[in-house]
Amino acid sequence: MSSAPDSAPAELPASLDDVYSFLGPSGTFTEAALKQVPEARGKRWRAVNNLGEALADVVEGRSVAAMIAIENSIEGGVSVAQDALATIPGLRIIGEYLVPVNFVLVARPGTTLADVRTVNAHPVAYAQCHQWLDRHLPDHGHLPASSNVAAAASLFEGSAADAAVAPPGIVDHHDVVVLADNIGDNPNAVTRFVLVSTTRSVPEPTGADKTSLIAELPDDRPGSLLDLLEQFSTRGINLSLIESRPIGDALGRYRFVIDADGHIADERVADALLGLRRFSPSVMFLGSYPRADGQRVEFDQRYRDEVFTEARTWLASLTEEERPAGAQDGASA
Numbered sequence: 458m459s460s461a462p463d464s465a466p467a468e469l470p471a472s473l474d475d476v477y478s479f480l481g482p483s484g485t486f487t488e489a490a491l492k493q494v495p496e497a498r499g500k501r502w503r504a505v506n507n508l509g510e511a512l513a514d515v516v517e518g519r520s521v522a523a524m525i526a527i528e529n530s531i532e533g534g535v536s537v538a539q540d541a542l543a544t545i546p547g548l549r550i551i552g553e554y555l556v557p558v559n560f561v562l563v564a565r566p567g568t569t570l571a572d573v574r575t576v577n578a579h580p581v582a583y584a585q586c587h588q589w590l591d592r593h594l595p596d597h598g599h600l601p602a603s604s605n606v607a608a609a610a611s612l613f614e615g616s617a618a619d620a621a622v623a624p625p626g627i628v629d630h631h632d633v634v635v636l637a638d639n640i641g642d643n644p645n646a647v648t649r650f651v652l653v654s655t656t657r658s659v660p661e662p663t664g665a666d667k668t669s670l671i672a673e674l675p676d677d678r679p680g681s682l683l684d685l686l687e688q689f690s691t692r693g694i695n696l697s698l699i700e701s702r703p704i705g706d707a708l709g710r711y712r713f714v715i716d717a718d719g720h721i722a723d724e725r726v727a728d729a730l731l732g733l734r735r736f737s738p739s740v741m742f743l744g745s746y747p748r749a750d751g752q753r754v755e756f757d758q759r760y761r762d763e764v765f766t767e768a769r770t771w772l773a774s775l776t777e778e779e780r781p782a783g784a785q786d787g788a789s790a
């Protein structure tokens with residue numbers, strides 16, 4: 458267990474509620490994402506070895522929340538994370554954070570690029586550097602690592618690899634030599650992280666929010682996906698992510714991972730959820746939370762809250778008994 462870098466005074470109560478889990482060891486991009494969470498400052502941080510351990514900490518009450526990578530600008534959704542959120546009941550996303558990611562190739566002192574045969578790398582990092590690796594080390598082998606920092610650490614723990622893909626800050630943590638800088642295929646790559654908890658309380662709407670959902674299609678017939686998408690389009694809701702993931706019970710069965718602009722407290726988003734629920738056999742609400750980029754949600758004024766509430770009031774009025782003129786509420790004769 459480590460303490461947050463800007464930790465508060467030692468007399469802080471050390472209850473379980475104070476613990477945040479993240480993919481360690483210290484120096485990972487996931488830790489950089491957790492540093493952006495004001496509520497986590499001064500709390501205890503638990504470095505774990507994989508996503509499953511981070512989420513189990515939350516579900517089993519060892520941590521109040523876990524930071525996980527969910528999407529990157531090169532590969533899209535992190536499928537293991539999407540599948541975990543789809544299959545572990547009770548998890549909610551309570552915040553999102555963006556971390557620019559770039560990578561260096563490091564090795565034990567004395568190693569040169571010409572010596573490198575095998576590279577240790579986290580699979581997501583490896584995928585983001587493969588063009589550089591294929592160009593400069595065309596016959597290299599890949600050894601998967603549990604994190605970007607673990608990849609470099611393992612060079613000193615008997616790893617068969619000669620080099621590792623790591624974050625630039627790795628030089629502050631290990632006595633490595635940098636064989637090459639900026640080996641990421643996209644210099645502007647960004648990874649999106651989410652803070653996951655089991656709390657039922659949803660962050661307050663800010664006007665710059667996002668709602669994450671997972672929905673299954675009712676049946677395998679033409680237009681099912683269109684029906685799903687229409688729930689959003691007919692309510693003026695923009696989607697920032699839609700990805701299909703296999704449900705896993707039969708070939709060709711998929712669930713859809715969706716990020717929609719807006720908050721469940723927005724009438725148009727709540728109405729879209731009701732629409733989804735009416736036709737989908739399974740809709741999971743993963744949470745509404747402020748967008749990391751702070752960008753306010755733009756939508757056509759035809760879909761503002763008052764339009765929905767006015768329509769509901771109108772509907773109710775259609776079947777209300779007409780009151781005789783002058784009658785008062787609750788008045789008895």
Ligand SMILES: O=C(O)C(=O)Cc1ccccc1
Nearest residue numbers: 485486487581582604605648
């Ligand atoms: O947090 C890290 O450093 C990781 O190892 C996971 C990861 C891998 C690639 C991009 C972002 C996060």
